[in-house]
Amino acid sequence: MGYYVTVEPGVNLYVEDINPAGSKTIVFLHGWPLSHDQFEYQYDVLPGMGYRCIGIDWRGFGKSDRPYDGYNLERLADDIRAVVDTLQLKDFVLAGHSTGGAIAIKYIVRYNGGGVSQLVLIDAAAPRGFTKETAADLLKQTLNDRANMMLGVTNIFFFRYITKPFSDWFNQMGMQAAGWSTAAIIVMLRDFDLNADLSRIQVPTLIVHGIHDKVIPFSQAEEMHRKITHSRLVPFMYSGHGSFYDERDKFNQLMQEFVGTAPQ
Template identity: 75%
Template sequence: MGYFVDVEPGVNLFVEDINPGGSKTIVFIHGWPLSHKQFEYQFNVLPAMGYRCIGIDWRGFGHSDKPIGGYNFDRLADDIRAVVAALQLNNFTLAGHSTGGAIAIRYMARYNGYGVSKLVLIDAAAPTGFTTETANKLLAETLNDRPKMLQGVTDTFFFQYITVPFSDWFFQMGLQAASWSTAAIIILLRDENLMADLPKIVVPTLIIHGIHDRVIPFTQAQELKQKIRNSVLVPFQYSGHGPFWEERDKFNQLLTQFIDYEAMIV
């Protein structure tokens, strides 16, 4: 089921809640500039296995409201906390991709991981995001020819071949976002650093990263592994920035194993 959650006056986030009666809950935070729909190939499978899957569109993206402000890590983490409170979630796995991974890290640091039993970081844009050069190029394109920018992102996102219809679907997902929120997140990823947040993460953490990632280098996943206690890094050998699609069977199996077993995966 889909519904809206009020996170502050005048701002509502769209939440997709699949299999609310599931025995274990996974909260998915999408990447920039997409929406919860990027996890379609998890939502197809995991609820049928008994998991409750919750996809959240951040402010400015997908079906959520698109205010002119609030695009900083604190506010985005506050939005997640508001959804957790509204849905009365506890003992859930928090899974964030790319910028969603960065938001998840700030949530863990800002709220002492409230309600989270396990953390999954998927090609996370952390501890840093874009280089100044990359960010400035993306920003200029966003403000002058956003469709061109989105096509470029789509073209560099995957390591494996994608069909033209799939590329079109991915492209249209990015166009759902507001131009101002798209630009604001580029600036955020250019200017912010999450290094100080990492020691505050204490729950078991699974780090997944495609070794061919051209958006967020694999070396950043190795840095996360060094800085986050009780973490394990699993390289995805045939993925770029989208292992949730490129190696979806392996991704789904690894995710469920991590959630179901008490011992860390090695």
């Protein structure tokens, strides 16, 4: 089921809550410039294993409200906290893809764990995001031809072949976002540095990263693995930036193994 959670006056986030009766909860944070829908092929499978899966659209993206401001890691982490508090979540798994991984890291550090029992970083944009050159190029495209920018992102996102209908669906997901929020996150990805945060993560952490990732290089996953004490790095040999789809069967099985088997 889907509903809205107020995170500050006038700003409501869309939440998709699948199998609320599940015995273990996994909260998914999507990547830029997508929405919770990117995890469709996890929602199709993991609830059937007994998990409660919660997808959150950040402010400015998907079905959430689109304010003009608030696009920094601290505010985005605060938004997640508001959802966690409203739903009274405890002992949950936090899984973040790309920029969602950066938000997940900031959330855990900012809230001293924040009720998270395990962390999953999926092709995470950490400890850094875009280079200044990449950010400048994406920002220029976003402000002049956002649809073409999104097509370019899709073209380098996956390692394995995707069909034209899938590509169209993926592009439309990115186009749901506001132009201003899309641009603001590019600037955020250009400017943040999470190196000081990594050593403060104390929960068991699974790092999943495609070795062919053209958006966030695999070397950053290796760097995270060195700096996060209780971490395990699993290279995905046939994946790009979209390991959750490129090798979805392997990914879903790995999630089950890491999170633990939920009673049926």
